[in-house]
Amino acid sequence: QLREGGISAPILVMSYTPPALVDAAVQHDLTLAVTEPDVAGALSASAVAACQRVPVHIKVDSGMGRFGLLADEVLPFVEAIAALPGLVIEGLFSHFAAADSADKTYTRQQLETFQTVRARLAASGYAIPLCHVANSAATLDLPEMHLNAVRIGIALYGLHPSNEVEPVVPLQPALALKSHVARVRTLPAGSSISYGRTYITPRAMPVALIPVGYGDGYHRLMSNRGAVLIHGQRAPIVGRVCMDQFVVDVSTVESVKVGDEVVLIGCQGAACIRAEEVAGWAETINYEVTTSLLPRVPRLYRELTEL
Template sequence: MSYIGPKVHIDLERLANNYRLLKNEVGDIPIMATVKANGYGHGAVQVAQTLEKEGIQHFAVFTIEEGIELRDAGITADILVYSRLNPHTLSDAETHNLLLNVSSFDDLQALKAHQGDNKLRVHLKVDTGMTRLGIPLEQAEEFLQQAHQIDTIEIEGLYSHFATADEGDLSYANDQLNKFNDVLAIAEKLGMNPTFIHCSNSGAMLNLPESRFNMIRVGMLLYGAFPSDEVPQDLPIKPVMTFTAPVVEVRDVKAGTHISYGGVYTTKEDTRIAVVQAGFADGVPRPWYVDGFVKFKDQNFKITGRICMDQLMIDVGSADIQYGDEVLIFGSNEHGTIDVNEIANTINSTSYVLLTAIGIRPKRIY
């Protein structure tokens, strides 16, 4: 059966090249590739397999299940699970050799109570200002001391997470970095020597080189998008994902015709409207209808009316567009580029939101 529907084209060679560019930038510092949320919508297994061939030795996911999926696909590199430690999945973590995030005294108690055949490998997380997971700063010394005394775990990492490292004003990020350095001093005083010290994400890698320590966690940059417009854009990374969808109907309409839900768009003249088979359930952001457009060959065509769950409409005028023609929603092809960051900025969102919102219906082509 011939497929007619939205497609997500994933350029794995671009992914590999983006990694090479980042590796060249940071030198010998290991990169932990973040492949949570299905590899930011790109396909976690395919992304991890590509990067492991490039020599990467560290991945991060959010859930135990995501880590097991990678193991089942043959990934042998280290995999850190970012989510809150779940006492009921410690045996799964041990079985699949997954590294665990440890961020509370309750986590420590669960680790003490676990009876396994091997030491559990962990990274200790300290909250320096994100106010999410991580031991509060004022409890850090006691937390580290207790963790250091548990002989059934292997403390392989100590880390934190920036809240504003991708912004122009780095005062808060610098404050977080100073607090993290204070925690490192405490760890040294206690005689702790974790293999990896890390707090640098994509934004910090570019904006705060002094935060790189001996590991960098990278997500968005690998996929060819910058985390914001307020970080240096010198690296020639390229978007890995290209989102296209087919035209499934073209019809003539009169001036004054209402288009889509709510009738918020009305044609100003006689024209032709094309229906594109992709909607917000597929990952086209609904607010994009206000200023949005798609590209066919070398022309941009305005989105007319609200984006529907499964379809959107565009005004094609007299252009030679027919059933089955594919339009570019974002990414790049031989006719040009629609930057996902520009869409995100226009609708007051982020590229993180847009890429991870790609639904299960678009056919992924590698």
């Protein structure tokens, strides 16, 4: 999708790629993280068939315990990769498990492991051009770990990795989630709202229908917890969030009408609902809030001042 959208910059696929997809990776000029012999062999064959020299990055598991080669496995694997036609070892990288914590002890241990691997490779004649370990937290908090490339993720949204990372850079949120009022009516006292009858109106209550739901990536845990902004005022969610819609109490918001702007994440006038607040309601983190928005939610790209 990125290539079809006109993005020509280098793209590194940092997770596992099955052998069946390496031809597509070569076709779209994607750089793969390689840690498995079968993937390396398939990628080599595809590169040779395409008459190309394909860059690869080697992932070191320095303490994440997820994807990558353990320290003692890296040199033999690099030697094997170097012998395969069509492949060029362009990068060496790892990923931190706790860089977003106040205690950086484990992160420094991970860096030490990575640097030991890097030195071992250099001593064996493998000077790998790109070495990178810094995620958003390390990029913001640990400049000595920038090496010669950094990888910001959540910071691209203008959000901080955690409350434990000092806001040394004045980030501004780059994402807003907006909708509109689809219906306004007043329900009598004692009315139940949405599935499961989890909310009963304590009085005659004006409510508004918002056409967003968990089918868009707006979490069901927001039920009876979250709120939205209408006319710069907070309107609490009442009842369960459904697949395609939910209801808000607009008792304290004046003159609500169909078509009015609704802000689920972002600012409206001086009032704001941050991704971190939404994450608190949904018992998760801001990363999940921003990446959960599904493809059916239209994306509009605007100048910063328009957010």
